[in-house]
Amino acid sequence: MSDAKEALAAAVAAAEGECxxxxxxxxxxxxxxxxxxxxRVADARAKLVGLGAQGADDPGTQRIAALLSISAARYQxxxxxxxxxxxxxxxPLLLSIGLAPSRRQxxxxxxxxxxxxxxxxxKAVNASAVIPLRRSN
Numbered sequence: 001m002s003d004a005k006e007a008l009a010a011a012v013a014a015a016e017g018e019c020x021x022x023x024x025x026x027x028x029x030x031x032x033x034x035x036x037x038x039x040r041v042a043d044a045r046a047k048l049v050g051l052g053a054q055g056a057d058d059p060g061t062q063r064i065a066a067l068l069s070i071s072a073a074r075y076q077x078x079x080x081x082x083x084x085x086x087x088x089x090x091x092p093l094l095l096s097i098g099l100a101p102s103r104r105q106x107x108x109x110x111x112x113x114x115x116x117x118x119x120x121x122x123k124a125v126n127a128s129a130v131i132p133l134r135r136s137n
Contacts, residue, residue, distance in 0.1 A: 004044045008037040 011034040019027040057072065065075040 004037065004040045008034070008041050011037040 011030070015027070015030040015034045019030070061072050061075055061079075065072040068075065
C-alpha cells in the first residue's frame with residue numbers, strides 16, 4: 001500500500017511539472033501513468049478492505065455520536081471545535097463568578113447599621129418623670 005502511494009505521489013509530481021507549460025505527448029503519457037498509479041492505490045485499498053482490515057473506532061465517539069444523533073465520522077470532524085466553543089460560551093459566566101465581590105463585602109456595602117442610643121442609667125432618670133403603676137387587687 002505504501003509503495004502504491006509513493007508511486008502515485010511521484011506520478012502526480014511528474015505530471016504537474018510537465019503539464020504546466022502545455023499539453024503535449026509527454027504530458028499525456030505522464031497523465032496516463034498517474035491514472036494507473038491511482039488505480040493501483042484503489043486496488044490496494046480494496047484488497048485491504050477485502051482482507052478484513054478495519055479502522056480504529058473509538059467506543060466513546062460511537063456513544064456520543066449516537067447520543068447526538070449524528071454519524072461518528074461527523075462527530076470526529078467537529079470534536080476538535082467543541083472545547084474552544086464551550087470555553088467561549090462559558091467564559092462570561094465563569095468570569096462573573098470568579099470576579100464577583102465576596103459576600104462579606106456585599107453585605108458591608110449594602111447595609112449600614114443604625115446608631116444605638118445611649119441608655120440612661122438609674123442615676124440619670126428624673127424621679128418626677130416616673131409614673132407609678134397602680135396595683136389592682
